[in-house]
Amino acid sequence: TAAGSRCLLLLFLLLLLGVLGAPALGDPGPLEDVVIDRYYIPKICLREAQMGDFIRYHYNGTFKDGKKFDSSYDRGATVAGVVGVGRLITGMDRGLQGMCVNERRHLIVPPHLGYGSIGVAGLIPPDATLYFDVVMLDIWNKNDKLQITTLSKPERCNRTVENSDFVRYHYNGTLLDGTPFDSSYSKGSTYDTYVGTGWLIKGMDQGLLGMCAGEKRSIIIPPFLAYGEKGYGTVIPPQASLVFSVLLVDFHNPKDGVFLEHLEVPESCKRRAVTGDFVRYHYNGTLMDGTLFDSSYSRNQTYNTYIGKGYIIPGMDQGLQGVCMGEHRRVVIPPHLAYGENGAGDKIPGSAVLIFDVHVIDFHNPEDPVEIETVFRPEGCNVTTRNRDFVRYHYNCSLLDGTRLFSSHDYEKPQEVTLGANKVIEGLNSGLLDMCAGERRVLIVPPHLGHGESGARGVPGSAVLRFEVELISMEEGVPEGYLFIWHGEPPASLYEQMDLNKDGEIPADEFSTFIKTQVAEGKGRLMPSSDPETVIADMFRNQDRNQDGKITPDELKLKSDEDKEKIHEEL
Numbered sequence: 001t002a003a004g005s006r007c008l009l010l011l012f013l014l015l016l017l018g019v020l021g022a023p024a025l026g027d028p029g030p031l032e033d034v035v036i037d038r039y040y041i042p043k044i045c046l047r048e049a050q051m052g053d054f055i056r057y058h059y060n061g062t063f064k065d066g067k068k069f070d071s072s073y074d075r076g077a078t079v080a081g082v083v084g085v086g087r088l089i090t091g092m093d094r095g096l097q098g099m100c101v102n103e104r105r106h107l108i109v110p111p112h113l114g115y116g117s118i119g120v121a122g123l124i125p126p127d128a129t130l131y132f133d134v135v136m137l138d139i140w141n142k143n144d145k146l147q148i149t150t151l152s153k154p155e156r157c158n159r160t161v162e163n164s165d166f167v168r169y170h171y172n173g174t175l176l177d178g179t180p181f182d183s184s185y186s187k188g189s190t191y192d193t194y195v196g197t198g199w200l201i202k203g204m205d206q207g208l209l210g211m212c213a214g215e216k217r218s219i220i221i222p223p224f225l226a227y228g229e230k231g232y233g234t235v236i237p238p239q240a241s242l243v244f245s246v247l248l249v250d251f252h253n254p255k256d257g258v259f260l261e262h263l264e265v266p267e268s269c270k271r272r273a274v275t276g277d278f279v280r281y282h283y284n285g286t287l288m289d290g291t292l293f294d295s296s297y298s299r300n301q302t303y304n305t306y307i308g309k310g311y312i313i314p315g316m317d318q319g320l321q322g323v324c325m326g327e328h329r330r331v332v333i334p335p336h337l338a339y340g341e342n343g344a345g346d347k348i349p350g351s352a353v354l355i356f357d358v359h360v361i362d363f364h365n366p367e368d369p370v371e372i373e374t375v376f377r378p379e380g381c382n383v384t385t386r387n388r389d390f391v392r393y394h395y396n397c398s399l400l401d402g403t404r405l406f407s408s409h410d411y412e413k414p415q416e417v418t419l420g421a422n423k424v425i426e427g428l429n430s431g432l433l434d435m436c437a438g439e440r441r442v443l444i445v446p447p448h449l450g451h452g453e454s455g456a457r458g459v460p461g462s463a464v465l466r467f468e469v470e471l472i473s474m475e476e477g478v479p480e481g482y483l484f485i486w487h488g489e490p491p492a493s494l495y496e497q498m499d500l501n502k503d504g505e506i507p508a509d510e511f512s513t514f515i516k517t518q519v520a521e522g523k524g525r526l527m528p529s530s531d532p533e534t535v536i537a538d539m540f541r542n543q544d545r546n547q548d549g550k551i552t553p554d555e556l557k558l559k560s561d562e563d564k565e566k567i568h569e570e571l
Helices: 002-020 090-096 202-207 314-319 426-431 494-498 508-520 532-543 559-565
Strands: 035-040 054-062 068-071 079-082 104-109 130-140 147-152 166-175 180-183 191-194 216-221 242-252 259-264 278-287 292-295 303-306 328-333 354-364 371-376 390-399 404-407 415-418 440-445 465-475 484-486 524-526
Touching: 090 104, 090 130, 202 216, 202 242, 314 328, 314 354, 426 440, 426 465, 494 508, 508 524, 508 532, 524 532
Parallel strands: none
Antiparallel strands: 035 104, 054 068, 054 079, 054 130, 104 130, 147 216, 166 180, 166 191, 166 242, 216 242, 259 328, 278 292, 278 303, 278 354, 328 354, 371 440, 390 404, 390 415, 390 465, 440 465, 484 524
């Protein structure tokens, strides 16, 4: 039948094909193109290899039976070349295109896309199918530019890096596949150098421009802006793209001066600090990245020094010029006006820019007098205070920053003192002179007329003091060394008049009665005191030379007569 004839014809053809060597059923026959197995694809693929790109990769090459014929790993060096331009066997050229960095592929390359019917003598036989296991490490193009990604940036950025600036930065350096090759963090110090002067690879010179202190960047540098065909040592292969994660710690220019920022200036600024003034101030000292290296607040004590005389770093000497009392000022000091290339201790690195946030408490000059401001003076003020007068006054004492120290209002009665008797600090004594009862003053007392460098209980050393004083009353005093003075000539027969019962001796009660009578009749006056009895008792004790409780005619002497005899006794 017709059907039977067709079956016999098909069987004949199959036998004929077998004889001629045609592929058996189930055999796909020779490969026409590269077989690509993308067995690992990274989650992030920023770039794929394109025709004309420079690539760097590792591979193992084997035959179908697994026998290795070549390996870049065995040579200890990656392969670098241009993809898609005929410099590689065709199968590899095709198999590498579209790969991401860190992608891994299995490639099966048929003979006609490999080494064909010729092979490679002693290495690859003719008509060999080749198996490659490839990992892509780097991709770049001669038209590439620097790739800069800002990772973080401070809110305040008053200045950015320019050519010729000196920078201090931390970095982690990796190859494009993530292999680390260097890190400043592992060395425990920043990398310090000039920008734009050829000390860095070109890509880093460009990548640092425009950065703020405290900014973080990722900088991807193609090989021709890095170490190019030669690479660097054993850590950076030839033709390697480099990835730097950079933190700019600080920067400056050798031409920089001190930068001042006036954070808070009091509305009333009657005087500004000049060279030779002694300044007391609090400060926080930080590096440009905010790292605190010192603080006077932590010691609860101001820093006290002369300015303009070289006692402090030059930058601070300049930065404190012109400050007002109470001013808050930021002083930014380049290293050549601070601690230079060597730094200081373990907290201030070499070539570090320093930032001082300063609060000026007070300042003075060693030549300063007491500053007196009359707040109120009564009309008809004809009698004013002099040295040796006894005065009563109220006062409030504070530092110039407003810190309250002492006040007479904390006690039941005003302060009492004899002026010129070294009972109060010199500046307060001066400020109380020539005052009327009822007058009010503000006194500014420099430390050399106050409590000096050492200070006193509750008063810091070298502190300028502010007194608000009100004179309550005053009593005319007596000359220094006197407890009593006569308003006229003393009686010619003084002893006889003082010996009230005429028994030839004067006990303490007779002496006291006589002196009080002279005062009451206006013939003389005692040294002003809150306790006249004590003054009279001191007078009696001075005249009772042998301390037997009575004064004899030989013992009684006037003070004026004693002065002539250079005997310092009383009356």
